[in-house]
Amino acid sequence: MGAPDERLGVLVVVLVTLNPTHRGMVQEAGAVEAELMELARKHLPPFAIPVMILLYDGDFQRSPEGKVIKAPFRRIAAEE
Known part of the structure; x- marks a missing residue:
């Protein structure tokens, strides 16, 4: 995914x-x-290291x- x-x-x-057994x-x-x-x-190579982990x-x-429907997560990533 990207921001x-x-x-x-x-x-x-x-x-x-x-x-699911670890949620919460x-x-x-x-x-x-x-x-x-x-x-x-x-x-990972430097270009693949994430700037954010959600x-x-x-x-x-x-x-x-x-x-996976990614649109809601893209909005969250853009806000962070």
């Missing part, structure tokens, strides 16, 4: 949903995001074809 950027066009944004259990969202960012820095504590809305 609009005037200079680069689009910035990498990662949207993560929790396993994350106390420190910032710590989870920091750990995921550290993993990204270790394993944790979503729910199910993704899906189209009839089964694809």
